Amino acid sequence: MREQVWLGRCADYDEDALFAKISEAFEALGAYDQIKPDMTVVLKPNLIQRSKPEAAICTHPLFTAAVGKCVKRAGAKVLIAESPGGPYSPAVMKAVYKGCGYTDMAEANGFQLYTDCKSREVPLPHAQRCRQVAIVEPFLERDYLIDLAKLKTHGMVGYSGAVKNMFGAVPGLLKPEVHCRFPDRLDFSKALVDICAFLKPDLSFIDGIWAMEGDGPTGGVRKMAGLLGASKSPYALDVVMSELIGFPAGSVAMLQDSAERGLGPKTSNETDVLGGRPTGPLDFRKAKAASTDFIDKLPGFLRPAAKKWSTPWPQIGKGCVGCGKCAESCPKKAIAIEQKKARIDYKSCIRCFCCHEMCPEHVVGVRRLGLFKM
Ligand code: SF4
Numbered sequence: 001m002r003e004q005v006w007l008g009r010c011a012d013y014d015e016d017a018l019f020a021k022i023s024e025a026f027e028a029l030g031a032y033d034q035i036k037p038d039m040t041v042v043l044k045p046n047l048i049q050r051s052k053p054e055a056a057i058c059t060h061p062l063f064t065a066a067v068g069k070c071v072k073r074a075g076a077k078v079l080i081a082e083s084p085g086g087p088y089s090p091a092v093m094k095a096v097y098k099g100c101g102y103t104d105m106a107e108a109n110g111f112q113l114y115t116d117c118k119s120r121e122v123p124l125p126h127a128q129r130c131r132q133v134a135i136v137e138p139f140l141e142r143d144y145l146i147d148l149a150k151l152k153t154h155g156m157v158g159y160s161g162a163v164k165n166m167f168g169a170v171p172g173l174l175k176p177e178v179h180c181r182f183p184d185r186l187d188f189s190k191a192l193v194d195i196c197a198f199l200k201p202d203l204s205f206i207d208g209i210w211a212m213e214g215d216g217p218t219g220g221v222r223k224m225a226g227l228l229g230a231s232k233s234p235y236a237l238d239v240v241m242s243e244l245i246g247f248p249a250g251s252v253a254m255l256q257d258s259a260e261r262g263l264g265p266k267t268s269n270e271t272d273v274l275g276g277r278p279t280g281p282l283d284f285r286k287a288k289a290a291s292t293d294f295i296d297k298l299p300g301f302l303r304p305a306a307k308k309w310s311t312p313w314p315q316i317g318k319g320c321v322g323c324g325k326c327a328e329s330c331p332k333k334a335i336a337i338e339q340k341k342a343r344i345d346y347k348s349c350i351r352c353f354c355c356h357e358m359c360p361e362h363v364v365g366v367r368r369l370g371l372f373k374m
């Protein structure tokens with residue numbers, strides 16, 4: 001079946017303009033007919049860490065507000081739930097919601113913020129890699145789930161959109177455990193598809209107005225793309241959006257995998273794009289850590305050596321304040337804080353870049369051999 005992907009443009013986060021655009025997407029994709037007045041609709045934004053909306057790391061609160069208003073227009077209740085990286089507790093969640101601009105926004109619109117932080121282990125029956133994982137409860141018990149991703153490049157998996165956003169349903173410090181179980185990029189990409197396929201968001205949006213290029217998902221550079229996307233299929237939405245920013249779906253392992261499993265299309269030509277396609281790709285810069293696609297194309301016997309020499313490593317740069325957020329999120333406990341500075345034990349490091357993602361000072365750099373920079 002050809003999936004429909006709705007695309008829109010917005011120059012900024014003007015509340016009225018955004019509401020009109022998102023409402024157009026709801027109409028086009030039939031969401032107003034699906035959402036019923038007795039439902040609780042769970043919105044899952046990307047709030048990977050406490051950061052201001054203008055940093056373009058998290059789904060903008062006004063984007064989430066516009067989607068929530070459409071849900072309320074359909075008569076249903078709105079519950080916003082998320083689990084950032086690092087510890088997952090009611091106090092942390094309250095701080096993250098506040099720091100990301102969600103507390104005032106939710107109060108102004110009558111939305112509920114989930115802070116109970118309950119989760120449970122569930123089997124993923126059709127998984128190819130991740131057969132069991134803990135999931136935050138509202139994502140399991142919802143009547144209807146809306147995935148609200150941020151458009152970003154990503155150090156480990158190349159591109160971050162609707163499929164990757166579902167990884168946030170795994171509670172806080174159990175995320176590094178998943179990294180640890182699947183340290184290889186291709187295995188981890190398959191685990192991301194396993195989790196998204198299990199959660200099956202009913203509707204997915206991507207906030208690509210202010211997006212992020214380079215060393216995403218937290219240490220890149222914000223970029224004005226002015227893009228909004230929506231679909232009932234997170235895979236089709238990602239295929240269209242990743243192509244638009246210059247990452248053909250075949251170059252993104254999780255999208256290649258979802259196409260091979262028959263969950264999503266191979267290219268945007270296999271989708272029906274509604275609302276008008278922007279002209280030409282927007283050419284986002286790749287993350288430094290993600291530029292190793294050539295390895296997957298080498299003969300099998302050459303791959304281990306090429307992988308060893310080309311895989312970049314994290315390096316703590318100047319400006320480390322010794323806060324310990326990197327150590328908290330390191331799945332291999334390879335980081336120690338000594339004399340108020342982080343130090344990495346490279347013998348234990350699996351180069352998952354969780355430390356790079358979670359450093360609030362953005363001082364964990366990505367280093368690679370000069371030959372492979374070329
Ligand atoms: S590297 Fe970043 S996260 Fe780690 S201790 Fe230093 S400032 Fe904190």
Ligand code: SF4
Binds near residue numbers: 326335351
């Ligand atoms: S030091 Fe950083 S890259 Fe290495 S295992 Fe820990 S979190 Fe991952």
